[in-house]
Amino acid sequence: MTVIPTAFxxxxxxPATSTFYHDVVQGLTAPQKYLDPKYFYDAAGDVxxxxxxxxxxxxxxxxxxxxxxxxxxxxxxALQMYAGSFDLVELGAGDATKSIHLLKQLLDNxxxxxxxxxxxxxxxxxxxxxxxxxxxxxxxxxxxxxxxFQALQQANQLTSRKKVILFMGANIGNFNVAAARNFCxxxxxxxQPGDLLLTGFDLKKHPQVILNAYNDATxxxxxxxxxxxxxxxxxxxxxxxxxxxxHFPTYDPGTGACKSYLISxxxxxxxxGDSTTITFAENEALYMEISQKYSLEETDQLAALTGFxxxxxxxxxxxxxxxxxxxxx
Ligand code: AVI
Numbered sequence: 455m456t457v458i459p460t461a462f463x464x465x466x467x468x469p470a471t472s473t474f475y476h477d478v479v480q481g482l483t484a485p486q487k488y489l490d491p492k493y494f495y496d497a498a499g500d501v502x503x504x505x506x507x508x509x510x511x512x513x514x515x516x517x518x519x520x521x522x523x524x525x526x527x528x529x530x531x532a533l534q535m536y537a538g539s540f541d542l543v544e545l546g547a548g549d550a551t552k553s554i555h556l557l558k559q560l561l562d563n564x565x566x567x568x569x570x571x572x573x574x575x576x577x578x579x580x581x582x583x584x585x586x587x588x589x590x591x592x593x594x595x596x597x598x599x600x601x602x603f604q605a606l607q608q609a610n611q612l613t614s615r616k617k618v619i620l621f622m623g624a625n626i627g628n629f630n631v632a633a634a635r636n637f638c639x640x641x642x643x644x645x646q647p648g649d650l651l652l653t654g655f656d657l658k659k660h661p662q663v664i665l666n667a668y669n670d671a672t673x674x675x676x677x678x679x680x681x682x683x684x685x686x687x688x689x690x691x692x693x694x695x696x697x698x699x700x701h702f703p704t705y706d707p708g709t710g711a712c713k714s715y716l717i718s719x720x721x722x723x724x725x726x727g728d729s730t731t732i733t734f735a736e737n738e739a740l741y742m743e744i745s746q747k748y749s750l751e752e753t754d755q756l757a758a759l760t761g762f763x764x765x766x767x768x769x770x771x772x773x774x775x776x777x778x779x780x781x782x783x
Contacts, residue, residue: 468689470727475690482724482732488741489682491628495575496685502678511670513663514624517775518654521768522552522622526559529652532766532779533560533618537650540567540616543609545602546625547571550582553620557590568594568613572605606644617645622654622777627746630711634746638760642782649782651762655748659774661707664747668703668714676701679714679742692726702739710747715739753778 468474474493481488495503507515522529533540542560544553550571557569571582579597587593596612598605609617619641626634641651668675679701683694699716706712718734725731734740748756750767753776757764762780769776 467691470690470729472690475727478686478690479726479730482726482740486741487732487734487738489686491743493685494678494682494743496681496689499678499681499685502674502681505674506670506678509667509670509672509674511666512675513667513774514656517770517772518622518624518777519552520770521775521777522555525768526555529556529768529777529779530559530563530565533650533652534563534565536765536779536781537616537618537648539565540618540650541570541609541613542567542618542620543570543572543606544620544622545572545606546621546623547573547582548578548623550586552622554586554589556620557586557593561590561592567615568596570596570598570605570609570612572598572600572602572609574599574601603640603644606641610644616649618650618652619645620652622652624654624656624745624775626653627656627712627748628744630744630746631709631752634756635759638756638762642761645782647782650765651780651782652777653753653780654775654777655753656745656775657773658707658710658747658749661705663774664705664712665703668705668712668745669701675703675714679716682742683716686726690726691728692724694724695722698722699740705747710749710752712745712747714742714745716742750776 477490481490506512544550547553560567571579573579576599579599583595583597586595598608626637629637680696683696683699686692687694698719700719702715702717704713704715718736718738718740720736722734723731724734754764757780761783763783764778765781766779767776
């Protein structure tokens with residue numbers, strides 16, 4: 455049974471000087487109203503995202519899991535061939551349920567490496583440090599808690615070996631095309647020629663399959679989007695009424711941009727704390743998130759524009775998803 459969390463323990467209200475407050479007000483006062491999707495992931499959002507990953511419409515997780523669980527021998531072989539001796543750094547490691555297959559394969563192959571999982575959540579890192587060595591005896595692990603680039607800098611100070619970066623889960627899709635380019639260029643600056651990057655891309659496919667993934671029949675993705683409004687209510691003392699908004703995912707098969715909006719169902723006023731008032735017109739759209747879909751040519755172009763050379767690609771059986779291996783040039 456799917457459980458949608460409705461009430462979480464009340465949290466302490468954040469002051470009007472907090473970064474969260476600042477970002478929310480900045481987004482809601484922009485000409486095209488938006489919210490930064492990084493704020494989806496509070497405790498309730500984490501639970502909802504776990505549930506999304508189990509929805510049958512949300513094929514992305516299953517496709518990438520299929521790649522990692524069935525092709526880790528080939529992926530490990532490619533890493534060993536292109537990098538020789540290396541350490542493994544995972545950006546946004548989460549619970550490592552996909553990467554564990556690769557970690558195990560490398561151990562079975564007798565590769566001497568350290569796994570550096572990076573995650574913004576200290577909780578996630580603590581759990582990984584506790585659980586992974588039990589599941590994978592002999593694994594050398596050093597968790598790094600923080601923003602990607604700051605933690606990557608730390609990893610660079612801890613090891614002089616070549617690096618293999620894992621950036622999976624189609625997280626790159628949560629940047630628009632220009633921002634993805636910018637991200638890859640920045641990432642490249644923390645790496646050396648010969649280092650490798652394994653990135654997960656969700657591929658363009660029938661538009662309805664994509665739309666369904668962001669509009670599951672059970673309403674989990676809808677609840678995931680609404681949770682951000684609830685979070686703003688909880689943490690910033692706002693009075694969003696989610697019954698006055700509609701979850702509205704869109705997909706443009708031309709550009710590959712899958713964008714989610716919340717549509718205001720009426721003219722309305724929302725208060726945030728004591729001092730901020732936001733007005734919504736009927737049918738006004740609040741932009742929540744992009745999940746960009748790629749063609750294979752577009753993944754190659756992204757590599758070429760940002761200092762990488764594609765060296766291998768791994769697919770699920772349906773060719774809906776790909777993990778691309780790029781080498782730093
Ligand atoms: C984390 N990220 C890759 C997910 C995606 O598919 O864009 C986030 C998500 N949003 C709604 N469903 C899933």
